Amino acid sequence: MIISTTVNFRDYGLKHAEEKAELTAEVLKTGLTSHMVNGMMDHREFFLNEIGNLHNISELWVARSPTVIKQYGEGFNNETPRDNIDKRVLLSGEKKSITTETPSKSFLRVTIPFVASEYGNPNCMQCHNAKEGEVLGVVSMIMDTTDIRSSSFKTILYNVAITFLVIILVFIVINRFIKPYVSIFYSIKNVMHETYRGNYGARVKVYANQESSSVARLLNEMLQKLQTTFEELDKKVYIFIKNKNYVKDSDPLKNINDTIDRLSDIYKFKQTIENDKELNDIYSRIAFILKEKFKLDDFTMTELDVVNKTKKIVYTEKKYSCDILNGECRADRIHASVDSSIFPASCERYYGEDGSEHICTPYSISNDLTLILTIVTTNKNDTDRVRAIMSDIEDYITTARPAIVSKKLMQILNTMARVDQLTGMYNRKFLDEFVDVSIPQALRAKTSYAVLMIDIDYFKMINDTYGHDIGDEAIRVVSKVIKDQIRKSDIAIRYGGEEFLALLYNCDKENILKIAEAIRIEFSKQKIQANGETFSKTLSIGCSQFPQDSESIWKCIKFADISLYKAKRDGRNQVIMFDKEMLNESDLGDSF
Known part of the structure; x- marks a missing residue:
């Protein structure tokens, strides 16, 4: 700005000097014209010298064009072209300005053409044999512009001084009134960047300005609360993480968010499985x-x-x-x-x-x-x-x-409720549930079951002779024999006391009798320990077929029981297959 101002000032001074030269040239032109009109051209040298003595004009001369020289002669010594500049202006008719600088001086050389015109006052053509627009001569002058250069230097110094004073004043104003607010803004910006990266320990710098220091303290108190809260939360939620490979992030808020996400997923999983059946x-x-x-x-x-x-x-x-x-x-x-x-x-x-x-x-x-x-x-x-x-x-x-x-636990309790604890067989409760759920499905799928009702012969005699513990042992032995002889698809049930029920899945009559006989024969081979001695017992078995004998499983169970009764009545230790003729021999015949 200082340089621009100085250059502009100097250009203005040089322009002013050029204008002065043009004015001087115009005066000179007018004066010479007056001398010519009044017939005083022989006295023009005094006039030229006087004009040349004007302030700041170091030299001044006039150069005639060839046309004027031809008409009037070369004139005085200072009326001929001195250099190429005069000659070029005589040829071109255009003004020429040249500035020359030395360490101590500065000069402006201005060469101005005199152009002939018949339209001016006076009419140049009245005295000169020239054409319209022809250059009649030039006036050259060298003007001392050292003062202008000195003024420019002074202007530079003044501008520098003023600018320096303004800068100092602005600096004082900024430092006193604006800097605290700008500084706290940048400090807040830095703290926000640190906070964004997870560093909640950064603090806003406190300045002497009352307003900015008040803002800084409030922000720092808030940041301290956030830091303390996040660190405490991070410590508390971290105890829920069992992952030993878990690497904590430097940002406690991210740690909290990750842990809460994990806990949320686990909590939803927990809620779901608690409602599973x-x-x-x-x-x-x-x-x-x-x-x-x-x-x-x-x-x-x-x-x-x-x-x-x-x-x-x-x-x-x-x-x-x-x-x-x-x-x-x-x-x-x-x-x-x-x-x-x-x-x-x-x-x-x-x-x-x-x-x-x-x-x-x-x-x-x-x-x-x-x-x-x-x-x-x-x-x-x-x-x-x-x-x-x-x-x-x-x-x-x-x-x-x-x-x-x-x-x-519920599974164990349900099993205990459906399994006989002495034999490990299913009990009557299981049978009730099985009949309610599986038998309707069996009817729809046309699945058959053979019903075997099994009873230990003279079981009461075992209890009376050896005691109930030996009776329990006999029950365990027969339950093992039944489970060993039936298939995995079959079901063994302790029906009550010494009575057992076996449901044989999709079994024809031949295989029913085969399995029943295998149970009877195998049990008769068993030796039951009792007070240092052993004894053997036999079984009676009654059989029926579902749904061939009835589409009611309960009736088939009753039919197997009737067959068992007949086996007992006919001498025990035998297998009897149900026949509808047995209903005629039973008092229950009318009920079926």
């Missing part, structure tokens, strides 16, 4: 989480019942690769995960494909129940991923633990 539903929910959330595609869940010493596969995805049902589970025995990627062939029960790896993890559901999760992987990356999410899986299984225990 059966234990298998819960296992299916866990399998769904393993597949959909943890992206596992090859795993097996096995339930180990310590009390009943049973093992049961409750879910398999893809295929079963562990012979846990036929031997001891290493993971259950050592109460820790078995990872084949750490030590190959660490479990002799695993028979997966070559190149595959497995991780078996036991989860203690209760003192009596353990859930074994076997996960099969095909490459190292997958194994590493599974190993990293095992603690997350544990969160879900731990959450499901109370529901599993509850459903398992």
Whole structure:
């Protein structure tokens, strides 16, 4: 700005000098014309000298054109072209200005043409033999512009001084009134950036200005509360994370959000399984989480019942690769995960494909129940991923633990309510439920059942002779014989006292008699221990067919009972198949 002002000022001074030169040239032209008109051209030298003595004009001369020289002669010494500039202006008729600078001086050379015109006053053509627009001569003058240059330098100094003073004043104003607000703005901006990155420990800088310092203190108090709250929340919610591999983020708010998301998912899972009806539903929910959330595609869940010493596969995805049902589970025995990627062939029960790896993890559901999760992987990356999410899986299984225990207890209670505790056979309650649910289905599917009513001959004599404990032993022996002789699809029920009921699935008459005879004969071979001695007993068995004899299973049971009665009456230790003629021999005939 200072340089621009100075240049403009100098240009203005030079322009003013040019205007002065033009004015001087015009005066000179007018004066020479007057001398010519008045016949005083011989006295023009004085006039020229006087004009040349004007202020700031160092030199002044007039140069005639060839036309004027031809008409009037060359004139005085200072009336001839001195240099090429005069000559060029005489030829072109255009004004020429040249500035010359030295360390101590500055000069402006101006050469102005005199152009002939018959339209002016006076008419140039009256005195000159020239054409319209022809250059009659030039006036050249050298003007001292040192003062203008000095003025420019002074102007620069003044501008610099004024600008410096303005800058100082502006700086004082900014520093006193504006800087605190700008500074606090940038400080707030920096704090916001730090907060965005999760650093809630950044604080706004406090300045001396009362208003800005008040704003800074309020913001810092708010940031301190946020930091304290987030840190406390982060500590409290972190206790819910069981994942030992979990890496906390530097941003506590992100940690809180991630943990709440995890807890929310687990809570929704918990709510869902609490409303499930059966234990298998819960296992299916866990399998769904393993597949959909943890992206596992090859795993097996096995339930180990310590009390009943049973093992049961409750879910398999893809295929079963562990012979846990036929031997001891290493993971259950050592109460820790078995990872084949750490030590190959660490479990002799695993028979997966070559190149595959497995991780078996036991989860203690209760003192009596353990859930074994076997996960099969095909490459190292997958194994590493599974190993990293095992603690997350544990969160879900731990959450499901109370529901599993509850459903398992209900399952045990339901089993106890439907199973005879002495023999392990189903009881009358199971029979009632089975008849209500399965018999209508059997009728629709045209499925048949053979009904065997089995009774120990002279059972009362056992109790009277040896005592009720030996009688119970006899009942256990006959129950074992029945279960050994019937098929897996058949059902054995303790009907009451020494009476037993067997329902044979889709069995023809020939096989009915074959199975019944096998039961009778096998029991007669059994030796029952009683006070240091042994004895044997026999069975009587009555048989009927559903729905051939009746579409009512209860009537078929009664028919089997009538057949049993006939076997007893006819000498015991025999199998009798129901015949409708028996109804005529029974007092109940009219009822059927």
